[in-house]
Amino acid sequence: MECDVVVIGLGPGGEHAATSLAKAGLSVVGVDERLVGGECPYYGCIPTKMMIAAADRLRTARHAGTADVRPDWKPVADRIRDEATDDWNDQVAVDRLVAAGAHFARGRGRITAPRTVTVTAPDGAATSCTARRGIVLNTGTTPSAPPVAGLADTPYWTNRDVVQLTELPASLAVLGGGAIGSEIAQAFAAFEVKVTVIEAADRILAVEEPEASAAVAQAFAEDGITVLTSARAERVEHDDDGFRVQLADRVVTADRLLVAAGRRNNLTGLGLEHVGLDPQSRVLEPDERMRVADGVWAIGDITGKGAFTHMSMYQADLVIRDLTGADGPWADYRAVGRVTFTAPEVGSVGLTEAAARARGLDVKTATGDLGTRGWIAGESGPIKLVAAQGVLVGGTVVGSMGGEVLSALVTAIHARVPITTLADMHFAYPTFHRALQPVLRALL
Numbered sequence: 001m002e003c004d005v006v007v008i009g010l011g012p013g014g015e016h017a018a019t020s021l022a023k024a025g026l027s028v029v030g031v032d033e034r035l036v037g038g039e040c041p042y043y044g045c046i047p048t049k050m051m052i053a054a055a056d057r058l059r060t061a062r063h064a065g066t067a068d069v070r071p072d073w074k075p076v077a078d079r080i081r082d083e084a085t086d087d088w089n090d091q092v093a094v095d096r097l098v099a100a101g102a103h104f105a106r107g108r109g110r111i112t113a114p115r116t117v118t119v120t121a122p123d124g125a126a127t128s129c130t131a132r133r134g135i136v137l138n139t140g141t142t143p144s145a146p147p148v149a150g151l152a153d154t155p156y157w158t159n160r161d162v163v164q165l166t167e168l169p170a171s172l173a174v175l176g177g178g179a180i181g182s183e184i185a186q187a188f189a190a191f192e193v194k195v196t197v198i199e200a201a202d203r204i205l206a207v208e209e210p211e212a213s214a215a216v217a218q219a220f221a222e223d224g225i226t227v228l229t230s231a232r233a234e235r236v237e238h239d240d241d242g243f244r245v246q247l248a249d250r251v252v253t254a255d256r257l258l259v260a261a262g263r264r265n266n267l268t269g270l271g272l273e274h275v276g277l278d279p280q281s282r283v284l285e286p287d288e289r290m291r292v293a294d295g296v297w298a299i300g301d302i303t304g305k306g307a308f309t310h311m312s313m314y315q316a317d318l319v320i321r322d323l324t325g326a327d328g329p330w331a332d333y334r335a336v337g338r339v340t341f342t343a344p345e346v347g348s349v350g351l352t353e354a355a356a357r358a359r360g361l362d363v364k365t366a367t368g369d370l371g372t373r374g375w376i377a378g379e380s381g382p383i384k385l386v387a388a389q390g391v392l393v394g395g396t397v398v399g400s401m402g403g404e405v406l407s408a409l410v411t412a413i414h415a416r417v418p419i420t421t422l423a424d425m426h427f428a429y430p431t432f433h434r435a436l437q438p439v440l441r442a443l444l
């Protein structure tokens with residue numbers, strides 16, 4: 001078979017690239033061995049945010065003192081199955097891709113020569129495809145389990161199991177207090193699951209500002225979640241009574257164990273050596289047009305620029321531009337926003353203070369809180385801004401609207417708006433975003 005472009009892996013960015021390039025008139029073959037759309041719609045963002053939306057409602061009802069708040073997981077499980085994942089069936093996505101003019105091949109794609117991909121279908125049949133223009137890689141990640149004694153022999157869960165639950169356990173141990181572990185831990189706790197988070201670093205959400213970690217840890221304590229930090233699992237056992245996680249100084253017991261300790265990029269066995277790349281690569285470093293080798297582009301989590309759906313989509317846009325002869329703009333990662341959907345949310349953009357200092361920038365920081373609106377709403381949460389040479393380079397807003405207030409900071413960093421200009425803007429009273437003003441003025 002011959003075509004212009006083969007896209008291996010149809011995560012959010014791969015699907016977007018394949019669809020858009022086909023619509024632009026290129027002949028495109030999209031390859032996926034699992035579900036078209038990737039981790040986000042079936043096992044990641046969407047089902048977990050549905051859990052969190054339900055947990056938020058429970059929390060609101062409890063805070064309002066509503067009598068008789070009884071959590072019921074069934075509507076959540078039904079909604080994830082019916083509305084988010086179509087019972088983990090991607091036919092709608094496949095039809096959309098084909099309607100755009102692309103050819104879809106279900107199977108495992110592997111580069112077997114420059115501009116050549118071999119697809120092995122689930123029945124073992126292999127088909128080769130020559131891509132005249134090139135190959136786009138969007139193979140994403142797989143949950144990785146740390147090398148803890150005994151763990152591999154136990155029926156531990158990953159995010160892919162948790163989103164398919166029809167019933168919740170009475171207790172859950174969560175190995176890893178990053179974004180996945182923290183979001184799921186808190187959603188389950190709202191449904192009265194007894195949750196223990198075991199985190200190897202000295203704080204949960206360790207990639208965020210310490211002030212954000214502290215605020216979320218405080219909320220977890222109020223939710224009855226046990227958080228163990230600087231805690232490494234040494235051995236895991238499972239029997240009819242559930243899981244036993246041995247730490248240096250104690251044993252954590254729980255009915256179930258969720259492993260959320262990081263992800264592994266799907267680069268093994270991809271045939272990278274056929275295009276001059278190291279087959280042992282753990283990450284692919286793209287140029288500003290997402291090219292990683294002659295006739296090969298990489299997008300999404302495998303590029304290590306931030307494991308987010310919006311990053312995968314952003315990078316897909318760059319590939320689409322490159323392959324359709326557009327003249328940029330090309331990659332710019334200064335203003336990457338991210339939101340961890342805990343309660344409170346952690347919205348952050350750009351560099352943390354530590355990351356900015358590690359880059360040798362002449363850093364100035366200022367902190368504040370959610371101001372009048374926070375006081376009215378009965379919410380507290382830190383705001384922290386990081387500046388260098390008169391412009392913002394990073395910012396964090398923690399609060400129920402943290403991810404929304406963030407957009408002002410993303411705009412400021414993206415457009416390099418001087419802090420003198422930002423500090424003199426109109427900020428409506430009493431909004432959450434108005435709380436940015438005193439923090440900006442403290443940077444002048």
Ligand SMILES: Cc1cc2nc3c(=O)[nH]c(=O)nc-3n(C[C@H](O)[C@H](O)[C@H](O)COP(=O)(O)OP(=O)(O)OC[C@H]3O[C@@H](n4cnc5c(N)ncnc54)[C@H](O)[C@@H]3O)c2cc1C
Pocket residue numbers: 008009010011012013014031032033034035036037038039040043044045046048049107108109110138139140141159180266270299300301302306307308309310311312
């Ligand atoms: C629980 C969870 C919650 C998340 N929440 C958020 C969130 O709220 N916001 C956010 O922005 N991000 C979130 N993420 C991250 C987000 O899901 C990913 O960043 C996003 O899916 C982009 O990934 P990707 O494009 O690299 O590919 P993926 O989505 O990982 O898809 C890769 C695809 O490639 C296919 N594939 C792999 N190898 C091959 C091969 N050799 N041949 C054929 N097909 C192959 C796979 O089957 C898969 O369909 C979350 C992730 C998880 C796990």
Ligand SMILES: NC(=O)c1ccc[n+]([C@@H]2O[C@H](COP(=O)([O-])OP(=O)(O)OC[C@H]3O[C@@H](n4cnc5c(N)ncnc54)[C@H](O)[C@@H]3O)[C@@H](O)[C@H]2O)c1
Pocket residue numbers: 146148175176177178179180181183198199200201205206231232233260261262263306307308338339340341
């Ligand atoms: N809201 C969002 O945007 C969102 C939500 C979920 C996931 N994601 C993306 O998915 C990526 C992966 O998420 P993740 O939470 O799996 O990974 P992560 O790397 O963010 O967090 C993993 C955590 O596990 C800890 N850990 C590792 N080994 C351990 C061990 N043996 N014992 C105890 N703790 C251990 C690490 O210290 C780390 O804090 C994130 O980086 C993020 O980009 C995004």
